[in-house]
Amino acid sequence: MNVQAIAKGVRMSPRKVGVVAALVRGRSVEDALVILDHTPRRSADPVYKVVASAKANAEHNHNLKPNTLQIVEISVSPGPRLKRFRPAARGRALPFLRRSSHNRVVVSGEERIVKTPTQAKKASVAKKEAK
Numbered sequence: 001m002n003v004q005a006i007a008k009g010v011r012m013s014p015r016k017v018g019v020v021a022a023l024v025r026g027r028s029v030e031d032a033l034v035i036l037d038h039t040p041r042r043s044a045d046p047v048y049k050v051v052a053s054a055k056a057n058a059e060h061n062h063n064l065k066p067n068t069l070q071i072v073e074i075s076v077s078p079g080p081r082l083k084r085f086r087p088a089a090r091g092r093a094l095p096f097l098r099r100s101s102h103n104r105v106v107v108s109g110e111e112r113i114v115k116t117p118t119q120a121k122k123a124s125v126a127k128k129e130a131k
Contacts, residue, residue: 001111002072003062005054007103009079010046014101017043018076021103029055029069029107046103047074054105062111069109077102 010017020043024032029051036048051071058064079100085093 001062001064002106002108003054003058003064004104004106005050005057006105007046007050007053010101010103011098012043012046012101013099014076014078016041017047017101017103020044020047021074021076024051024071025074027071029071030067032071050103050105051107054107058107058109063114064109065112066109069107071105072108073104073106075104077104 020036020039020041023039024035024047027035032051033048033055036044036051051074054071055066055069058069059066079102081100082098083095084098085095088094
């Protein structure tokens, strides 16, 4: 089962975030979190958060084993750009763009086996309730 997490509007250039995303593409989630934790780039923090969110979604919402999770897909796409102006010589103003990105992580893994109470436990509970 594929589980995803998306971070939209991350105030960082998609080119910078994409370099860090390429480091962990196709790895296990545990390895990816260790790599991102030790990567000395500012863009490693939002990627770490999205991978951790995908892990939490898989573990809590979809009942997957956390130690079997693999990153199936990690993509970074451009988000909205803000037009800004920088002062220049002779009273001019030069335009530039403040870029943002949308980050998407898809993880997959094994499902946990749901443990059901045995018939003996059910019978003992029923006897306690009868008393």
